[in-house]
Amino acid sequence: MKKNLLCIISIWLVAVGFVFAQTDLSASLIMSTPHASVNFSQKGEPVELTCGLPLDETALYQWYKSGSESSAGVAIEGANSFRYVTDAFQNKEIRYYYCVATFPDGVIKTSKIAVAAYTGLPIVKINTVNEEEPSAEYAYAADGTYGRGITNATKVPASMQIIDTTGSVVYESGDYEKGNSGLTIKLRGNTSVVLEGKSSYKLKLQKKADLLAPLISRSGKSFQDKEWILHKDATTLNTYIGFAVCDIAGVPWTPKFSFVNVFINNDYRGLYLLMEAVNRNESRVDVSKDGYIIERDAYWWNENVRFKTSVYNQKFTFKYPDDDDITEEQLSYIDGYMSKLESHIADGSYDDYIDIESFARWLLIHDFLGSWDVAGSNIFISKYDTTEKTKLRMLTNWDFDTNFMREGAWSRQHIDDRIYMASLFKSSNRAFANMYKSLYDSLAPILWNALEKKLNELNDALGKQINLARYCERVRWNMNKRVLVAYERYVAKKWFVSREPWLRNAIENTHVISYELNGGYFEKHAVVPGMISFLGHVAIPEPQRPGYVFRGWTSEYETIPVKNMVLYGYNVADSVLLTANWEPNIYFIKGIDADMSLKVKNFWGMEGFWVEVFNVVGSFLGHVMVYDSDVRFVLKALRNAGYTNGVYILRSKVLHMNHRVRLK
Numbered sequence: 001m002k003k004n005l006l007c008i009i010s011i012w013l014v015a016v017g018f019v020f021a022q023t024d025l026s027a028s029l030i031m032s033t034p035h036a037s038v039n040f041s042q043k044g045e046p047v048e049l050t051c052g053l054p055l056d057e058t059a060l061y062q063w064y065k066s067g068s069e070s071s072a073g074v075a076i077e078g079a080n081s082f083r084y085v086t087d088a089f090q091n092k093e094i095r096y097y098y099c100v101a102t103f104p105d106g107v108i109k110t111s112k113i114a115v116a117a118y119t120g121l122p123i124v125k126i127n128t129v130n131e132e133e134p135s136a137e138y139a140y141a142a143d144g145t146y147g148r149g150i151t152n153a154t155k156v157p158a159s160m161q162i163i164d165t166t167g168s169v170v171y172e173s174g175d176y177e178k179g180n181s182g183l184t185i186k187l188r189g190n191t192s193v194v195l196e197g198k199s200s201y202k203l204k205l206q207k208k209a210d211l212l213a214p215l216i217s218r219s220g221k222s223f224q225d226k227e228w229i230l231h232k233d234a235t236t237l238n239t240y241i242g243f244a245v246c247d248i249a250g251v252p253w254t255p256k257f258s259f260v261n262v263f264i265n266n267d268y269r270g271l272y273l274l275m276e277a278v279n280r281n282e283s284r285v286d287v288s289k290d291g292y293i294i295e296r297d298a299y300w301w302n303e304n305v306r307f308k309t310s311v312y313n314q315k316f317t318f319k320y321p322d323d324d325d326i327t328e329e330q331l332s333y334i335d336g337y338m339s340k341l342e343s344h345i346a347d348g349s350y351d352d353y354i355d356i357e358s359f360a361r362w363l364l365i366h367d368f369l370g371s372w373d374v375a376g377s378n379i380f381i382s383k384y385d386t387t388e389k390t391k392l393r394m395l396t397n398w399d400f401d402t403n404f405m406r407e408g409a410w411s412r413q414h415i416d417d418r419i420y421m422a423s424l425f426k427s428s429n430r431a432f433a434n435m436y437k438s439l440y441d442s443l444a445p446i447l448w449n450a451l452e453k454k455l456n457e458l459n460d461a462l463g464k465q466i467n468l469a470r471y472c473e474r475v476r477w478n479m480n481k482r483v484l485v486a487y488e489r490y491v492a493k494k495w496f497v498s499r500e501p502w503l504r505n506a507i508e509n510t511h512v513i514s515y516e517l518n519g520g521y522f523e524k525h526a527v528v529p530g531m532i533s534f535l536g537h538v539a540i541p542e543p544q545r546p547g548y549v550f551r552g553w554t555s556e557y558e559t560i561p562v563k564n565m566v567l568y569g570y571n572v573a574d575s576v577l578l579t580a581n582w583e584p585n586i587y588f589i590k591g592i593d594a595d596m597s598l599k600v601k602n603f604w605g606m607e608g609f610w611v612e613v614f615n616v617v618g619s620f621l622g623h624v625m626v627y628d629s630d631v632r633f634v635l636k637a638l639r640n641a642g643y644t645n646g647v648y649i650l651r652s653k654v655l656h657m658n659h660r661v662r663l664k
Contacts, residue, residue, distance in 0.1 A: 009323050036473045038268045038556055040261065042067050044089040045476065051082050052111035058595055060372055069113050089118035090465060094471055103155040110526060115475050119468040120165055120461075122215050122260045124230070124274060128158040129176060131265045133200065134187050139302050149190030149299045151213020155204070158185050162211060162260075162274075170214035173205060182206050185264075190299050190325050194307035197477055201230040211274060215258040224264040225284070229276040233401060234259055234271040235470060237488040238459075242400030244454040249365050249443055254396045259462075265489060267309040271466070278395065280320040285395060288385040292334050293319035293395070296379035296419055299429060307335040311342035314418065319380065341392065345420060348365070348429035349550065351428055359396040360435040366411040367398050368447060368499060372402035374412040379419050404495045406575075408502065415557070415571055423572040426537070431643040433535050433570060440507055448496045455489050506573040509536045513567065516579040520545035532569045532576070540565040540578060547610070547623035549580040584612070611657060613638070614649040621648070631661060638663050 038049045051061060063084045068075030070545035073096070075086070086095065099111040128134075137151035157176035160183055160661045164170045175181030188191050189199040206223040233239040235443035239257075246254040261268070278293065285293050300306045300315035305323040308315050314336065318326060318377055341353040371377070406412065424432040448652055458466065463485040468619050470482040510533045520543035522528050529538035542563065552561025557571050611634075613621045624641045626634055634650065643663060650659045 016349055037114065038476050039114065039116045040123070040263075040268065041089050041116065041473075042123060044118050045167070046088050047086045047116045049084045049086065049097055049099075049114045049116065051101065053099065053101050054107055055082050056103065057301075059103050062100045062102075064098050064100065066098065066113070069096060070211075071098050071110050071113070086116050092118050092120040092468060093466055110586060112525065115472065117468060117472050119261060119472065120166060120465045121271075121469055122159075122258060122274075123163040123263065124272070125161040125163070125263045125266075126158050126183075126258045127265055128185065130157045131157050134185050134199075135267075136187050136193065141299075141301050149302045150187060150193050151302060153186045155184040155186045158183055160203070160394070162214070164214055171211060173209075177206065179206055190302070192232070198232050198235075198473075200232045200272075203228040203230060212256055212258055213262075213274070215274070216256060218256075222281070222283040222285070225279070225281050225293070226275070227279045229255075229273075229275045229277050230260075230262055231257070231275045233271040234273050234466070235473065236401075236483055236487065237455075237492070238400040238403045241274060241451070241455075241492055242397060242403060244369060245365055245447070245452055246397055247451045247452075249361055249439075250448055251361065251365075251396050253286075255284075257379075259466055259469070261426050261472070266474050268472065270476055271469040278319055278398075282654075285380075285382050286384070287320065287382050290330075291320070291385050292330075292383045294334060294638070295319055295380050298377075304402075304412075305331070306340075307331060309335070309342055310339040312417070312420065312423075314338070314342075318382075334383070337383070337392075342420070344437065345423045347429060348427050350420075350424065350427065351429060351431050354603065355391045355393045355433045356432050356510075357439070359421075359424065360432055361439055362394040362397055363411075363413055364436060364439050364443065366413045367503065368443075368496070369397075369400065369403045369411065369493070370406035370409075370499065370619075371400070371411040371413060372405035373399055374416045375419060378414075404491065410506075410571070412617075422571075426568055429536065432591075436536060436570075437507060440503065444500055444504065448493075448500065451496060452493070455492060458485055458489070483577050502573070511569070511572050512575040513538070513540075514575065514577050515543075516577060518580050519583060520550070520582065529567075532567055532572055534569045534572075537566055537568045537648050540567055543580050545580075545582055548584055551581040551583050553578045554581055556635055609652060611650050613643070613651045614651065615645050616649065618649075624650075631659075634659070634661060635663055 019599070037052075039049060041047050049063075051063075053059075061080055061082055063076045063079035064073035065076055082099075084097065085100070085633055086097070095116040097114045097116060101109050101111075103109070119657070122368055126622070132154075136153040139149045139151035143367065157178075158173075159175050159181075160173040161169055162171035167378075172180030173183050174182075176303075181207045183203055185201050188202045193199050205228070208223070208226050210218070210223040213219060213223065231239065240611075243254045243257075254486040255276040255278070257273040260272055260274045262272045263268060274500075278285060280287055280291070280293060287293060294312060294316045297303065297317040300308075300317050303317040303323070305326055306315060306317045316334075321330060335338055337353070339348060344350050344353060347436070377399040382393050384390040405632060413421060415422060425436075428434075431469045466485050467482070473479070474482045506639050510531050513532055514532055515528070520542050522541060527539075528541060532538055532542070540553060544550075550563070552563040553565045553577055554561050555578050557576070558565075565578075567576070567578075609626055609627050610623045613624055615621055621639075621643075624637050624643070626637045638648065638661070645664050647660065647662050650657055650661060
């Protein structure tokens, strides 16, 4: 719990730091200016550098080459101009240069370090019409809803080139001409766009193409599409690892991607993943023309077309059909279908509506990854068509930025009901729970070995290229540090090697249930469970404690007291301690008359009342049963209840009693 709390605090501090680092928090959001220039070589050719000082024809210039970001370099012979052309790159590397200008009055000025880089990674160059920057405005959720996002994101017309690792141009979109050539580019994301300078982008080509074909060696017309993403999460391997786990787990389609350096209007923006988008395509999400791709969307309030389900109050938006194309009939159908599913989860016939394997696999992947995010994560679901033969399928997992943050705990998707997982585990129909267990049994023995092979594909050459690009990105965005690929591989191995035994214990072992009764007791006839298994569930009886109301059980899984508790094994990861919570109450009596009065009859049929007992400083001591408000009988009742000599205050709302009595 402490580790998870620290993770939350760290994320919040980082987010706050990014927010306050922005000097212009106007309503309009555009990309910030560079913190430093990065000069790229596409295929190892020389790079021309410009002195970072004002041009002065009377000044004498001298260029230096340094071994680091410091101005302690060696003078380059003959490099005495305002501009300098470097030597060609024989290896993939980062070089550091600076310029010293000496003016006639004797003043000497030194420029900032100029970085020249040859990473060897593919390059995406986008040039917008009139160099317009993609922009948006902040959007704020209404009261009672989640999040802060963007709205009015501009679709900026542009042209694009893709240059492969040899420096050859392998794709050209041509200048923008609607319906014929070029593309539009717009900001992608919600909170991530608001908080950070580096943003993801949506690309929409005017003509279909497979942008990845020359980069990952594939062919086929089915891979051509208009919709692509430049995903900013190449700064870590989280997305790489997340999709790798999806592939190993047997997800039918996960987005294919390539690491690329991105320039917009000749300004380096960083290392990105050029990636397939989630959309209708036989090689991506295969649905018919009358099918659906919907998203359980935390930012539903920011979309024009959406629907809300009737039972779980879930909000969905559309990836297909497009908002502009969807009809009232289509909207009504999928809304009704989702509501039918929700109503049938309770009666156990949910398997008529969902592809159980895809739902269980989606959750198991998040459990292996230890994902934290649940409220803001993208959750995609498809239905092939409107016939009864097809069911809802959970699509690829997404949003991997909170991997490895639930050490010693289930992913938050596992214990949350935003996409029905908790309810499916609790259903009397055990098909979902059994499928989850079966998928675990088949995936657990092979996952890490298969993932390690995937990570080894980031061999020394590619890993070095990514590290070089991350350094350039750090310079561009003035980041404090970069994460090295070797370190991330180490972190991943450490996580998965320890995660599998944790899951094995949680899923395969039986766990002890113990109780902290806090002065209470179980009645003799009560069946008190002492063990629970992953696929099991047990009813927990309520304890008794005279003079107190039982408020419910709490545990590390339930922080709010729960009465009539049914403990489900899917939510238990180890031995569990249930703690009884009590509340003193004068209305807590062993028998209540049919008219709900507080009268109680003793063995001889006399009517009595529970009365609260306090000491003189107001501390509650317990209850005593009185059958007569005469002080003599009250004192006798105190003595019979075991109270010793002293002064007591007796209170009863029903008897309008607030008496001070002395027992002696």
